[in-house]
Amino acid sequence: MEFKEAKNKFIQTWGALGSQWGINKTMAQIHALLMVSPESLSMEDIMEELLISRGNASMNLRALMDWGIVYKEYKSGERKEFFTAEKDLDELAVKIAQERSKREIKPALKVLKDVSSIDTTKSAETKHFVEQTSKLYDFVLKADNMIDKVTEFKDNWIGRLVMKIMK
Amino acid sequence: MEFKEAKNKFIQTWGALGSQWGINKTMAQIHALLMVSPESLSMEDIMEELLISRGNASMNLRALMDWGIVYKEYKSGERKEFFTAEKDLDELAVKIAQERSKREIKPALKVLKDVSSIDTTKSAETKHFVEQTSKLYDFVLKADNMIDKVTEFKDNWIGRLVMKIMK
DNA sequence: AATAACTTTCAATTATTTTTGAAACTTTAA
Protein backbone atom coordinates (compact mmCIF):
# COMPACT_ATOMS: atom_id res chain seq x y z
CA MET A 1 0.00 0.00 0.00
CA GLU A 2 1.42 3.37 -0.86
CA PHE A 3 0.80 6.73 0.71
CA LYS A 4 -2.08 8.00 -1.35
CA GLU A 5 -4.05 4.81 -0.93
CA ALA A 6 -3.37 4.63 2.81
CA LYS A 7 -4.38 8.23 3.31
CA ASN A 8 -7.62 7.73 1.45
CA LYS A 9 -8.43 4.56 3.33
CA PHE A 10 -7.81 6.32 6.62
CA ILE A 11 -10.07 9.23 5.72
CA GLN A 12 -12.87 6.96 4.52
CA THR A 13 -12.70 4.77 7.62
CA TRP A 14 -12.67 7.70 9.97
CA GLY A 15 -15.66 9.15 8.15
CA ALA A 16 -17.59 5.90 8.43
CA LEU A 17 -16.76 5.61 12.12
CA GLY A 18 -17.94 9.14 12.66
CA SER A 19 -21.31 8.53 11.09
CA GLN A 20 -21.85 5.43 13.23
CA TRP A 21 -21.35 7.66 16.25
CA GLY A 22 -23.67 10.47 15.23
CA ILE A 23 -21.03 12.75 13.73
CA ASN A 24 -21.55 13.55 10.11
CA LYS A 25 -19.31 11.89 7.60
CA THR A 26 -17.80 15.00 6.07
CA MET A 27 -17.08 16.51 9.45
CA ALA A 28 -15.17 13.39 10.45
CA GLN A 29 -13.38 13.26 7.10
CA ILE A 30 -12.25 16.86 7.28
CA HIS A 31 -10.95 16.24 10.74
CA ALA A 32 -9.12 13.09 9.59
CA LEU A 33 -7.56 14.97 6.69
CA LEU A 34 -6.35 17.78 8.93
CA MET A 35 -4.99 15.27 11.45
CA VAL A 36 -2.60 13.78 8.93
CA SER A 37 -1.67 16.98 7.11
CA PRO A 38 1.65 18.35 8.26
CA GLU A 39 0.66 21.82 7.04
CA SER A 40 -2.60 23.64 7.67
CA LEU A 41 -4.98 23.57 4.71
CA SER A 42 -7.17 26.15 3.03
CA MET A 43 -10.84 25.58 2.36
CA GLU A 44 -9.89 25.17 -1.29
CA ASP A 45 -7.41 22.40 -0.43
CA ILE A 46 -10.03 20.56 1.59
CA MET A 47 -12.72 20.81 -1.09
CA GLU A 48 -10.31 19.46 -3.64
CA GLU A 49 -9.00 16.60 -1.55
CA LEU A 50 -12.42 15.39 -0.37
CA LEU A 51 -14.35 16.36 -3.50
CA ILE A 52 -16.97 18.32 -1.63
CA SER A 53 -18.71 21.61 -2.26
CA ARG A 54 -17.75 24.94 -0.81
CA GLY A 55 -20.89 25.15 1.30
CA ASN A 56 -20.33 21.74 2.77
CA ALA A 57 -16.73 22.52 3.64
CA SER A 58 -17.67 25.84 5.19
CA MET A 59 -20.45 24.43 7.36
CA ASN A 60 -18.48 21.48 8.64
CA LEU A 61 -15.38 23.53 9.35
CA ARG A 62 -17.57 25.85 11.38
CA ALA A 63 -18.94 22.84 13.29
CA LEU A 64 -15.45 21.50 13.96
CA MET A 65 -14.38 24.89 15.28
CA ASP A 66 -17.48 25.03 17.49
CA TRP A 67 -16.40 21.70 18.93
CA GLY A 68 -13.00 23.24 19.58
CA ILE A 69 -11.05 20.57 17.71
CA VAL A 70 -10.10 22.56 14.61
CA TYR A 71 -8.51 26.00 14.57
CA LYS A 72 -8.21 28.80 12.06
CA GLU A 73 -4.78 30.03 11.18
CA TYR A 74 -3.69 33.07 9.24
CA LYS A 75 -0.53 32.99 7.18
CA SER A 76 1.26 36.27 6.62
CA GLY A 77 1.06 37.35 3.01
CA GLU A 78 -1.92 35.03 2.41
CA ARG A 79 -5.40 36.39 2.32
CA LYS A 80 -7.30 33.17 2.82
CA GLU A 81 -7.82 31.25 6.01
CA PHE A 82 -6.06 28.02 6.86
CA PHE A 83 -7.26 25.26 9.14
CA THR A 84 -5.48 22.88 11.42
CA ALA A 85 -6.67 20.10 13.75
CA GLU A 86 -6.09 19.54 17.44
CA LYS A 87 -3.47 16.82 17.32
CA ASP A 88 -3.08 16.03 21.03
CA LEU A 89 -5.34 13.00 21.33
CA ASP A 90 -6.02 13.34 25.07
CA GLU A 91 -7.09 16.89 24.44
CA LEU A 92 -9.22 15.77 21.51
CA ALA A 93 -10.97 13.07 23.53
CA VAL A 94 -11.70 15.44 26.39
CA LYS A 95 -13.15 18.07 24.08
CA ILE A 96 -15.37 15.64 22.24
CA ALA A 97 -16.58 14.16 25.51
CA GLN A 98 -17.31 17.57 27.00
CA GLU A 99 -19.12 18.75 23.93
CA ARG A 100 -21.34 15.68 23.72
CA SER A 101 -22.01 15.86 27.42
CA LYS A 102 -23.14 19.44 27.12
CA ARG A 103 -25.28 18.92 24.03
CA GLU A 104 -26.81 15.52 24.64
CA ILE A 105 -26.27 14.05 28.08
CA LYS A 106 -27.06 17.12 30.17
CA PRO A 107 -30.45 17.70 28.49
CA ALA A 108 -31.31 14.00 28.80
CA LEU A 109 -30.44 14.15 32.49
CA LYS A 110 -32.85 17.00 32.96
CA VAL A 111 -35.65 14.96 31.44
CA LEU A 112 -34.73 11.92 33.53
CA LYS A 113 -34.84 14.02 36.65
CA ASP A 114 -38.22 15.45 35.74
CA VAL A 115 -39.90 12.20 34.84
CA SER A 116 -38.51 10.39 37.87
CA SER A 117 -40.04 13.00 40.15
CA ILE A 118 -43.69 12.31 39.45
CA ASP A 119 -46.09 11.53 42.27
CA THR A 120 -45.54 7.93 43.23
CA THR A 121 -48.58 7.39 45.44
CA LYS A 122 -50.48 5.99 42.49
CA SER A 123 -50.30 2.60 40.78
CA ALA A 124 -47.63 -0.09 41.03
CA GLU A 125 -46.83 0.66 37.41
CA THR A 126 -45.98 4.22 38.35
CA LYS A 127 -43.81 3.05 41.23
CA HIS A 128 -41.84 0.79 38.92
CA PHE A 129 -41.44 3.59 36.42
CA VAL A 130 -40.05 5.99 39.00
CA GLU A 131 -37.76 3.32 40.34
CA GLN A 132 -36.28 2.55 36.94
CA THR A 133 -35.89 6.12 35.76
CA SER A 134 -34.31 7.11 39.09
CA LYS A 135 -31.74 4.36 38.73
CA LEU A 136 -31.10 5.51 35.20
CA TYR A 137 -30.70 9.10 36.36
CA ASP A 138 -28.12 8.08 38.96
CA PHE A 139 -26.27 5.97 36.46
CA VAL A 140 -26.12 8.55 33.70
CA LEU A 141 -25.18 11.25 36.20
CA LYS A 142 -22.29 9.13 37.44
CA ALA A 143 -21.11 8.46 33.90
CA ASP A 144 -21.37 12.14 33.08
CA ASN A 145 -19.42 13.14 36.19
CA MET A 146 -16.65 10.81 35.09
CA ILE A 147 -16.35 12.76 31.88
CA ASP A 148 -16.03 15.98 33.84
CA LYS A 149 -13.32 14.39 35.93
CA VAL A 150 -11.22 13.00 33.10
CA THR A 151 -9.34 16.24 32.49
CA GLU A 152 -7.93 16.44 35.99
CA PHE A 153 -7.76 12.68 36.30
CA LYS A 154 -5.29 12.01 33.56
CA ASP A 155 -2.79 14.38 35.23
CA ASN A 156 -2.68 12.99 38.76
CA TRP A 157 -0.70 10.05 40.08
CA ILE A 158 -3.48 7.68 40.99
CA GLY A 159 -4.93 8.24 37.57
CA ARG A 160 -1.69 7.21 35.93
CA LEU A 161 -1.48 4.21 38.25
CA VAL A 162 -4.93 3.05 37.29
CA MET A 163 -4.22 3.61 33.61
CA LYS A 164 -1.18 1.36 34.04
CA ILE A 165 -3.23 -1.33 35.79
CA MET A 166 -5.75 -1.21 32.99
CA LYS A 167 -2.83 -1.72 30.62
CA MET B 1 -46.98 15.66 35.18
CA GLU B 2 -48.81 12.40 35.39
CA PHE B 3 -47.69 8.91 34.55
CA LYS B 4 -48.70 8.62 30.93
CA GLU B 5 -47.08 11.92 30.02
CA ALA B 6 -43.89 11.10 31.91
CA LYS B 7 -43.63 7.70 30.30
CA ASN B 8 -44.06 9.15 26.86
CA LYS B 9 -41.52 11.88 27.48
CA PHE B 10 -39.02 9.32 28.71
CA ILE B 11 -39.49 7.11 25.65
CA GLN B 12 -39.18 10.02 23.24
CA THR B 13 -36.07 11.38 24.94
CA TRP B 14 -34.38 8.01 25.03
CA GLY B 15 -35.17 7.54 21.36
CA ALA B 16 -33.68 10.91 20.46
CA LEU B 17 -30.57 10.19 22.49
CA GLY B 18 -30.20 6.85 20.75
CA SER B 19 -30.30 8.38 17.29
CA GLN B 20 -27.64 10.93 18.24
CA TRP B 21 -25.41 7.99 19.15
CA GLY B 22 -25.96 5.93 16.03
CA ILE B 23 -28.68 3.66 17.39
CA ASN B 24 -31.92 3.81 15.53
CA LYS B 25 -34.77 5.65 17.17
CA THR B 26 -37.25 2.79 17.32
CA MET B 27 -34.67 0.43 18.73
CA ALA B 28 -33.93 2.86 21.56
CA GLN B 29 -37.65 3.47 22.13
CA ILE B 30 -38.48 -0.22 22.37
CA HIS B 31 -35.68 -0.62 24.85
CA ALA B 32 -36.90 2.34 26.87
CA LEU B 33 -40.43 0.97 26.90
CA LEU B 34 -39.28 -2.44 28.09
CA MET B 35 -37.09 -0.85 30.75
CA VAL B 36 -40.03 0.78 32.46
CA SER B 37 -42.54 -2.03 31.96
CA PRO B 38 -42.95 -4.16 35.05
CA GLU B 39 -44.24 -7.03 32.92
CA SER B 40 -42.75 -8.39 29.74
CA LEU B 41 -44.56 -7.24 26.60
CA SER B 42 -45.71 -8.96 23.43
CA MET B 43 -44.91 -7.66 19.98
CA GLU B 44 -48.53 -6.58 19.76
CA ASP B 45 -48.20 -4.52 22.96
CA ILE B 46 -45.08 -2.80 21.67
CA MET B 47 -46.62 -2.00 18.28
CA GLU B 48 -49.61 -0.50 19.96
CA GLU B 49 -47.73 1.54 22.52
CA LEU B 50 -45.20 3.00 20.06
CA LEU B 51 -47.53 3.10 17.04
CA ILE B 52 -45.15 1.21 14.80
CA SER B 53 -45.62 -1.54 12.24
CA ARG B 54 -45.18 -5.24 12.82
CA GLY B 55 -42.12 -5.39 10.57
CA ASN B 56 -40.43 -2.53 12.35
CA ALA B 57 -41.08 -4.08 15.75
CA SER B 58 -39.82 -7.46 14.61
CA MET B 59 -36.59 -6.14 13.10
CA ASN B 60 -35.68 -3.92 16.01
CA LEU B 61 -36.48 -6.56 18.60
CA ARG B 62 -34.16 -8.89 16.73
CA ALA B 63 -31.45 -6.23 16.79
CA LEU B 64 -31.92 -5.68 20.53
CA MET B 65 -31.62 -9.41 21.13
CA ASP B 66 -28.48 -9.54 18.99
CA TRP B 67 -27.04 -6.87 21.24
CA GLY B 68 -27.94 -9.06 24.19
CA ILE B 69 -29.93 -6.38 25.99
CA VAL B 70 -33.45 -7.72 25.38
CA TYR B 71 -34.61 -11.27 26.02
CA LYS B 72 -37.44 -13.41 24.77
CA GLU B 73 -39.72 -14.97 27.34
CA TYR B 74 -42.35 -17.63 26.95
CA LYS B 75 -45.38 -17.60 29.17
CA SER B 76 -47.09 -20.92 29.83
CA GLY B 77 -50.48 -21.11 28.20
CA GLU B 78 -49.59 -18.25 25.88
CA ARG B 79 -48.55 -18.95 22.35
CA LYS B 80 -46.96 -15.64 21.56
CA GLU B 81 -43.51 -14.42 22.58
CA PHE B 82 -42.89 -11.82 25.24
CA PHE B 83 -39.94 -9.51 25.55
CA THR B 84 -38.12 -8.06 28.49
CA ALA B 85 -35.11 -5.73 28.83
CA GLU B 86 -31.86 -6.15 30.69
CA LYS B 87 -32.51 -3.94 33.70
CA ASP B 88 -29.12 -4.11 35.45
CA LEU B 89 -27.53 -0.92 34.20
CA ASP B 90 -23.91 -1.99 34.70
CA GLU B 91 -24.64 -5.08 32.68
CA LEU B 92 -26.37 -2.96 30.05
CA ALA B 93 -23.45 -0.55 29.74
CA VAL B 94 -20.95 -3.38 29.44
CA LYS B 95 -22.94 -5.13 26.76
CA ILE B 96 -23.42 -2.01 24.69
CA ALA B 97 -19.75 -1.16 25.00
CA GLN B 98 -18.67 -4.67 24.01
CA GLU B 99 -21.01 -4.78 21.07
CA ARG B 100 -19.90 -1.45 19.68
CA SER B 101 -16.31 -2.37 20.25
CA LYS B 102 -16.74 -5.56 18.27
CA ARG B 103 -18.70 -3.99 15.42
CA GLU B 104 -17.03 -0.64 15.01
CA ILE B 105 -13.85 -0.12 16.97
CA LYS B 106 -12.13 -3.43 16.21
CA PRO B 107 -12.52 -3.04 12.42
CA ALA B 108 -11.33 0.56 12.61
CA LEU B 109 -8.31 -0.60 14.58
CA LYS B 110 -7.45 -3.05 11.85
CA VAL B 111 -7.47 -0.27 9.28
CA LEU B 112 -5.41 2.00 11.51
CA LYS B 113 -2.84 -0.74 11.95
CA ASP B 114 -2.66 -1.34 8.21
CA VAL B 115 -2.34 2.27 7.15
CA SER B 116 0.22 3.06 9.85
CA SER B 117 2.44 0.25 8.58
CA ILE B 118 3.27 1.65 5.16
CA ASP B 119 6.84 2.14 4.09
CA THR B 120 8.11 5.29 5.76
CA THR B 121 11.36 5.78 3.85
CA LYS B 122 9.60 8.11 1.44
CA SER B 123 8.51 11.73 1.85
CA ALA B 124 8.20 13.80 4.99
CA GLU B 125 4.47 13.81 4.36
CA THR B 126 4.43 10.03 4.63
CA LYS B 127 6.46 10.14 7.82
CA HIS B 128 3.99 12.53 9.39
CA PHE B 129 1.08 10.37 8.29
CA VAL B 130 2.54 7.24 9.84
CA GLU B 131 3.37 9.13 13.00
CA GLN B 132 -0.17 10.43 13.41
CA THR B 133 -1.99 7.22 12.56
CA SER B 134 0.33 5.23 14.85
CA LYS B 135 -0.51 7.54 17.73
CA LEU B 136 -4.16 7.16 16.91
CA TYR B 137 -3.83 3.40 16.80
CA ASP B 138 -2.23 3.31 20.25
CA PHE B 139 -4.86 5.64 21.63
CA VAL B 140 -7.86 3.81 20.25
CA LEU B 141 -6.36 0.47 21.29
CA LYS B 142 -5.93 1.73 24.83
CA ALA B 143 -9.50 3.02 24.94
CA ASP B 144 -10.77 -0.26 23.55
CA ASN B 145 -8.80 -2.28 26.11
CA MET B 146 -10.43 -0.23 28.83
CA ILE B 147 -13.80 -1.40 27.62
CA ASP B 148 -12.65 -5.01 27.76
CA LYS B 149 -11.45 -4.44 31.28
CA VAL B 150 -14.57 -2.79 32.65
CA THR B 151 -16.34 -6.07 33.42
CA GLU B 152 -13.68 -7.31 35.80
CA PHE B 153 -12.78 -3.81 36.90
CA LYS B 154 -16.07 -2.89 38.47
CA ASP B 155 -15.85 -5.96 40.74
CA ASN B 156 -12.40 -5.54 42.27
CA TRP B 157 -11.32 -3.37 45.18
CA ILE B 158 -9.13 -0.85 43.41
CA GLY B 159 -11.87 -0.34 40.89
CA ARG B 160 -14.33 0.51 43.60
CA LEU B 161 -11.76 2.82 45.21
CA VAL B 162 -11.24 4.70 41.98
CA MET B 163 -14.95 4.92 41.40
CA LYS B 164 -15.21 6.53 44.83
CA ILE B 165 -12.44 9.02 44.07
CA MET B 166 -14.20 9.92 40.86
CA LYS B 167 -17.35 10.46 42.96
C1' DA C 1 -52.11 -32.99 7.36
C1' DA C 2 -54.78 -29.07 7.56
C1' DT C 3 -55.43 -24.85 9.78
C1' DA C 4 -54.78 -21.18 12.92
C1' DA C 5 -51.49 -18.20 15.50
C1' DC C 6 -47.74 -15.96 15.22
C1' DT C 7 -43.06 -14.15 13.24
C1' DT C 8 -39.85 -12.82 9.66
C1' DT C 9 -38.47 -10.91 5.38
C1' DC C 10 -37.88 -7.50 1.97
C1' DA C 11 -39.27 -4.46 -2.03
C1' DA C 12 -41.45 -0.23 -2.11
C1' DT C 13 -42.50 3.92 0.25
C1' DT C 14 -41.67 7.61 3.46
C1' DA C 15 -38.87 10.36 6.46
C1' DT C 16 -34.56 12.30 7.70
C1' DT C 17 -30.09 13.97 6.94
C1' DT C 18 -26.57 15.67 4.11
C1' DT C 19 -24.89 18.12 0.23
C1' DT C 20 -24.95 21.38 -3.38
C1' DG C 21 -24.54 25.78 -5.59
C1' DA C 22 -25.55 30.27 -6.33
C1' DA C 23 -26.69 34.62 -4.11
C1' DA C 24 -25.64 37.49 -0.23
C1' DC C 25 -22.36 38.94 2.72
C1' DT C 26 -17.66 40.41 4.57
C1' DT C 27 -13.03 41.81 4.36
C1' DT C 28 -8.90 43.54 2.27
C1' DA C 29 -6.10 46.05 -1.08
C1' DA C 30 -5.54 49.45 -4.44
Place this chain on the structure above:
DNA sequence: TTAAAGTTTCAAAAATAATTGAAAGTTATT
Protein backbone atom coordinates in the same frame (compact mmCIF):
# COMPACT_ATOMS: atom_id res chain seq x y z
C1' DT D 1 -15.08 53.59 -2.66
C1' DT D 2 -14.85 50.07 -5.51
C1' DA D 3 -13.68 45.74 -6.98
C1' DA D 4 -11.62 41.46 -6.14
C1' DA D 5 -10.92 37.59 -2.95
C1' DG D 6 -12.83 35.02 0.14
C1' DT D 7 -16.66 33.14 3.29
C1' DT D 8 -21.32 32.11 4.82
C1' DT D 9 -26.11 31.08 4.27
C1' DC D 10 -29.99 28.47 3.01
C1' DA D 11 -33.61 26.64 -0.18
C1' DA D 12 -33.67 22.94 -3.21
C1' DA D 13 -31.82 18.43 -4.64
C1' DA D 14 -29.61 14.19 -3.64
C1' DA D 15 -28.30 10.57 -0.72
C1' DT D 16 -29.15 7.72 3.11
C1' DA D 17 -31.77 5.50 6.61
C1' DA D 18 -36.00 3.95 8.64
C1' DT D 19 -40.63 2.16 8.12
C1' DT D 20 -44.49 -0.10 6.21
C1' DG D 21 -47.33 -3.92 4.87
C1' DA D 22 -48.32 -7.88 2.72
C1' DA D 23 -46.54 -12.31 1.30
C1' DA D 24 -43.72 -16.07 2.79
C1' DG D 25 -42.20 -18.70 6.48
C1' DT D 26 -42.65 -21.17 11.14
C1' DT D 27 -44.58 -23.48 14.83
C1' DA D 28 -48.25 -25.36 17.57
C1' DT D 29 -52.86 -27.34 17.92
C1' DT D 30 -56.61 -30.24 16.58
